[in-house]
Amino acid sequence: MEIMGVQIRTIVRDNVATRCDGCQGIIEGTPWRVNLLDIVAAEAPVAWTQRPAVNPGPFQFHADPACVRRWMAAKGYLFCRRGEVREIMRPVVIPGDEPRFGLCDGIHRDDHEFVPA
Ligand SMILES: [Zn+2]
Numbered sequence: 001m002e003i004m005g006v007q008i009r010t011i012v013r014d015n016v017a018t019r020c021d022g023c024q025g026i027i028e029g030t031p032w033r034v035n036l037l038d039i040v041a042a043e044a045p046v047a048w049t050q051r052p053a054v055n056p057g058p059f060q061f062h063a064d065p066a067c068v069r070r071w072m073a074a075k076g077y078l079f080c081r082r083g084e085v086r087e088i089m090r091p092v093v094i095p096g097d098e099p100r101f102g103l104c105d106g107i108h109r110d111d112h113e114f115v116p117a
C-alpha cells in the first residue's frame with residue numbers, strides 16, 4: 001500500500017509453526033533454544049573424519065526441561081544430574097563398548113554423574 005507517496009510494505013509474518021524437538025508439539029511464543037558446544041577436547045587432536053558427529057543445534061523446545069530431557073533420551077544421550085538443563089550444554093564422551101554422550105551444563109566442579117535422561 002501507499003500512504004502520502006510512501007511505499008509501505010506489508011509485514012509478512014512467518015506462519016510456519018515452530019515445533020518442539022522434545023514432544024513435537026507446536027511452540028507458542030518464544031522457543032527455548034538449546035545449543036551443544038563442541039565435544040570436550042580429547043588428549044590428542046582427532047581427525048575430523050574420526051570425530052563423532054554432534055549436531056550443535058540450536059534445538060528448540062517448550063520452556064520445560066522435561067521436553068529437553070525427552071529429546072536427550074530419544075537421542076540416547078545421558079544427562080548429568082549434577083547440572084541442569086540450560087541453553088548451552090556440553091557433550092562429554094563417555095567411554096565404553098559403545099561410547100555415548102552425556103550432556104552437562106559444565107558449571108559444577110565435581111565429577112559428572114550421568115544418568116539416563
Ligand atoms: Zn515440548
Ligand SMILES: [Zn+2]
Nearest residue numbers: 080083104112
Ligand atoms: Zn556434569
